[in-house]
Amino acid sequence: MDIQRTLFRTVATLAITLLAVHFGLVTLSLTPDNPVNHRHKEAIDAYMDPLFTQNWMLFAPNPVSQHRSLAAQARVVNPRTGAMMETEWVDITDPLVKQKQRNRLSSEALVSRHIISGIRNYRHKDESRHLDGEKMLQRVSSTALAKQWPNRNIHEIRFRIITQAVPSFDQRHRDDDFMQREFQDSDWLPFAPAEEEWPL
Incomplete structure (x- = not known):
């Protein structure tokens, strides 16, 4: 039973860590320029592009042209x-x-x-x-x-x-x-x- 509990905690901790890193990188990519995202721009862009890139040109005032x-x-x-x-x-x-x-x-x-x-x-x-x-x-x-x-x-x-x-x-x-x-x-x-x- 202890092995199952330890395994569950390990998997849960790993999943929460990965989600936290993912949402942290997404947040940094969407925030205005600041020292943190400016310093790590290449790593953030490499992670975000092409799967998680956001394009807001669907909405006014600059729709796709x-x-x-x-x-x-x-x-x-x-x-x-x-x-x-x-x-x-x-x-x-x-x-x-x-x-x-x-x-x-x-x-x-x-x-x-x-x-x-x-x-x-x-x-x-x-x-x-x-x-x-x-x-x-x-x-x-x-x-x-x-x-x-x-x-x-x-x-x-x-x-x-x-x-x-x-x-x-x-x-x-x-x-x-x-x-x-x-x-x-x-x-x-x-x-x-x-x-x-x-x-x-």
Whole structure:
């Protein structure tokens, strides 16, 4: 009986400690700049992003004004000629969104957050964050293209971030093509799919 009680107390203490650390880091990430969160900013950001990041742009006065999506393209070897050729662009974001809408508990939600975090980092002015974002999007794009073309010999990939303005309320019924789109293409990068199983 004493062993069970000791084990229960140990597990309870560990769980309470982990929860306290979690909520402490969340609180530090949400509070205004202060000496504590400024000193430990990298550790806090590494823990929070991408799973626990909060985006308050859903609410006024600064609602979301842009939609960003990800597409990818590959350089593959033509099996008949042996020449290198470029594939068409493949939409990565839209299938994930549709799957997530069908099943809110699916693992596609995690990959979607990974893409959002990768795009945010890739567009950041800080060089190390930019490179982190590039690696994240390189991995996602490679994994998606590997699933799209499992029998093709893919050598390189590149991704495209598509930014489209969200129409104002009075123009909400207009066609999507009405809103201007911006494209940001990466350089050609090595093909580097995720080693573990992803839903992509």
